[in-house]
Amino acid sequence: MGTIFHSAKGGNCTTVTAAAHAAMRAAGGEPMCLVDLCGDLPAVLGVSEPEGPGVLDWLSETCHDGVGELLARAARVTEHLSIVHRGALFIAGRPRWGELAALVTAHRGIVVDAGTGFVPDEVHDAAEASVLVTRPCYLSLRRCVHRRNGGRVAVVDEADRALGISDVAHVLGVRDPIRVPHSSAIGRAVDAGLLIERAPRLFAGMADPTV
Secondary structure, eight states: OOEEEEOSSTTSOHHHHHHHHHHHHHHTTOOEEEEESSSOHHHHHTOOOOOSOOHHHHTSTTOOOOHHHHHHTOEEOSSSEEEEOOOSSSOOSSOOHHHHHHHHTTOTTEEEEEETSOOOHHHHHHSSEEEEEEOSOHHHHHHHHTSOOSSEEEEEOOTTOSSOHHHHHHHHTOSSOEEEOOOHHHHHHHHTTOHHHHHHHHTTTOOOTTO
């Protein structure tokens, strides 16, 4: 089963965290496929935007393709990493959430960047791990309290914050939060399109939520 990364508020490094998680596992030789519900993954990975229909087109009511057809359109990024891009800006009609649930159960290498968008419980429950990503920020935590939190929590370890990882864990009632490294080197890697290459070093020590 796959992994879903989501957030209660924008600017919480959700896309970078999802991309780094997939890149590190791919670097270890595991076949990984990033599914982009938000539209930022190609830029974060430093690759051109794939053309043609994407996952939001596939989730639209009028589409009849199954999981296999969607994965067949995934664009190769590295030997072991591929991406299914967002495609359309919106899902047309009634979303086919059942198909997305089937996608995250297709194989363990599926990583969904859901961002702040709505994803129903049936999809979160189908995943091996549903990870809520947050910064140790008061405004973000206010949103997190009202967000679905039946899975893991990943906290961006920002220095010079009044709140720390243990404070976030206490507020959200979690025992084992995942520490997400935070440094200017990560920002430079994203800006230079080098996150895939540098993720194993920059995110060393970040726990795998599926383990």
